[in-house]
Amino acid sequence: MERVVDITTDNLSLAVHRGFLTVTFGAEERGRIPLDDISALIVHAHGTLWSTSVFTRLSDRGIPVVICGTNHAPAAMVWPLEGHHLQGARMRAQLAASRPLAKQLWSQIIKSKIRMQGNILARNGQEAGAFDLLARKVRSGDPDNIEAQAARRYWKLLFGPNFNRDQDAPGINSLLNYGYTVLRATLSRAICAAGLHPTIGVFHANRANAFALADDLMEPYRPLVDQMVLDLVRGGETEITSETKTMLAAITTLDLPGPVGLSPLSVQTQRFVHSLARSFETGIAALELPNPPPTPANAVLDANSLLTNSPNA
CATH class of the missing domain: 3.100.10.20 (CRISPR-associated endonuclease Cas1, N-terminal domain)
Structure with a gap:
């Protein structure tokens, strides 16, 4: 691996x-x-x-080489400029993608994220039926900002009513930052391998963000990091240490089900990004989005780690 x-x-x-x-x-x-x-x-x-x-x-x-700040969030990244034989054609298709196509792609990404959030809540004994309903309400481009509505419910249900997601806060937030950093690097490499440009996002368009596409594409995977952080917190780990980093970095080995059976997250992200590249080329939004990992029989009762049943862990 x-x-x-x-x-x-x-x-x-x-x-x-x-x-x-x-x-x-x-x-x-x-x-x-x-x-x-x-x-x-x-x-x-x-x-x-x-x-x-x-x-x-x-x-x-x-x-990719990721340089982090004191809050364990990425401050800079070194990304290869070339290395894919289809890079030029794919980047032109990426740049030429119509606004309606981008909106359709974004709605698919957000639906996947909300359903993944619901799956994580259900693993932990929370009522998650509302999240499937919210996912169904997401329209092209998510003009109603269903993503934010889901997030407000999700964080309180997962980490308690007093939790607030704050990138600059210590404790649980720093663990989340580190896990998301691993995801960002993983998606950035997949983007490079697919011949796409990381600055040209599907939804994010902040001029200061050189990796907008990676931030877009990591959205469906974020709840998987959230579950790992929750497992660490329940085990008494609330700060960034070498041990917690090792655990969070192992998310790349997490097995996810797909059309060809189980495969590690690092491999599934490559298929996901290649499906995005094909969508740009064909003009048809058809993403191979991640499915939730297999749920252990007793996961709802004791929230076993996502990696418990993964042979790649």
Whole structure:
């Protein structure tokens, strides 16, 4: 399985040697990872040193490098400029996509997200029937902002009436930030592999956001991170540590059902993004969206981790 490499210790040096990413502290080598095994490199630490060859060799393989701020949310990302033989044609199709097509794509994404939220709530013994009804109400482009209506109910039901989603807050919010960072990197790599441009979003169009498309496409997967964070909180973990990062990074190995059976999230995202590229090319909104993972028989009672039954975990 491809690995998310997270640099959290200050003053480490990164280099590339004979097909490996090497990590050293002074003259001491702390570890090495085959470049072909890396799905994303995330850097939280201060004083990290690296050479240009690290970026170029990772970019050659379509591996995004994510640099995080103190709140564990992405502050910058290095994304490969080329590397897909259909890139030019697909980017032109992406740019030429009509507004009605973009609205249809966005409504499919939001419906999938709301249904995934309902699935997560049902896993945890909450009444989730309203979320299926909300998903059915989503119209092209979500002009009624059903997404926000679902979110207001969802956060209170999942984490309690006193919880507020705040990207700059510590505790649960920082765990969510880190999990979403892993998702953002995973989707960014899939976008690169499909020959699309990350800045040109389906819905998000903030001029300051260079990865609007990744932010659009990660929406249906966010509730999966939410469940993992809830499991950590129930286990007494409320802060970012090396252990909680390891758990959250494992979301890329989570098995999701699809047309060809179970496959890891990292593989399912690639099919999802390729279906988006085909939609741009054909003008027909037909996305291969993620399905909820298999539910253990006792999940409603004790909210077993999503990874419990995943052979890739």
